[in-house]
Amino acid sequence: MSGQAVTIPDDRAFASFKAECLCEEGWSMTYNKRAVTVWSQDLEEGKSVHKMKCRMICKDVSAETMYDVLHDIEYRRKWDTNVIETFDIGKLTVNADVGYYSWSCPKPLRNRDVITLRSWLPIGKDYIIMNYSVKHAKYPPKQDMVRAVSIQTGYMVQSQGSNHCILTYLAQVDPRGSLPKWVVKRSSHLLAPRAMRKINKACLKYLEWKQKHNPGLKPWLYPEQTTLPSIPLSELSIQHAESLENIDESSLGAGGVGSDYL
Template identity: 80%
Template sequence: MSGDTVQIPDDRAFLNFKSECNSKEGWNLTYDKSGITVWVQILEEEKSLHKIKCRIVNKDVSAETMYDVLHDIEYRKKWDANVIETFDIGKLTVNADVGYYSWRCPPPLKDRDVITLRSWLPMGSDYIIMNYSVKHSKYPPKKDKVRAVSIQTGYLIQSNGPTSCTLTYLAQVDPRGSLPKWVVNKSSKYLAPKAMKKINKACLKYHEWKRRHNPRYKPWLYPEQNSLPSIPLSELSIQHADSLENIDESGLSEAKEERGECSDEEAN
């Protein structure tokens, strides 16, 4: 995206995202254990800007189930303890919408929130969900949270058979706040693997939960079920990081207790 022009990703954008998920060039391996791998690219050391890529091989979860779990925001409120609030704002096309997501960060950091344009696409037996930050006049930054910026964040789900899949999470996020280096290190060596394990566990419990909670409602598969109001692209603009207040958290020291996770955003 360039300037303030909001665009709905086309097939080329999805292919480029998939290619980057599968690429090894320029990535530094930071974690490799128990079927979970994490890589990081440091983009700007002084601003803590980085890309993170995390992959997990799920031997007991189908690609279809993973796709449902990552879409179902009602279920996310059930399994993700870091969620403060999440909701859909409106739809753009049959496979693109705009939503709000806020999440808890470990102390002493401030909690974050984000407004994103999310799009999704099945590609044969694989699936992609990805997003980037936009601005909407009805949802300005809140005083009690730091508005983060998703430059590009998403999931690639690749089928390994009827009951197995590989999930790759790729995020380039400006969390604002001039985060201290320990946050970047912690996210790549501890928080990202922990988050992937939580997603895997959530998938194992999804069918039983969904059976009791509107089991046929899956608007990401059946667009005719989507009752969200339509949003014209003219109401949206690109969220640039430099237009947001920058809260300097670079001098904060790591808290001893664990409370939540300041993840690199959710592909909500």
């Protein structure tokens, strides 16, 4: 998303995101093993924006279950071992909200957090969830964390049959912190495939878990169930990376960094 005004993505924005998920032109394949493929785009000189795409073929998970798992914040707290804190701040429309997410990074890296405007849309038998960073006055950057910036990040889930889907994760992110290039490279080669497989495993256990935890509660499918307060767009503004403190982590050595988040 560009410009200063916060906007809720329209059909054209979802179509553009889907097209980029499907496009392979201009991308370099960096990993292809065990049903997971990763592509990346080179960092521009002097820029810290990282662009990555990861695709996983799931022959044991339906698109509907994958979509539920990606949405279900209570379940994420169970399977996402990197999460420090995650919560919804408020709703904008029936298919858009604002939320907070923080995750642990192995020392000596600082932990990260992000506030995003998230929107979602079923398209036929496929689903898209995407987000970008916003600012909210009640949730300023924390001193003990680095606030990352999502320029545009999200998932596309494509149904391939009753128990078969393809998950594509597309991320255009500025992690801030002047990360060394080896960290960015490792995230593409190692951490992204690990995180995707972790999502797949979470999907296999979701139906049993959900039966014991508010089985009928799915506000992403039934917006009338939401209890979130409404937020006016006027309370939000675009989070630009340039306005955030940039912690220098560029001298870090390559030992010990092994976080696996998406």
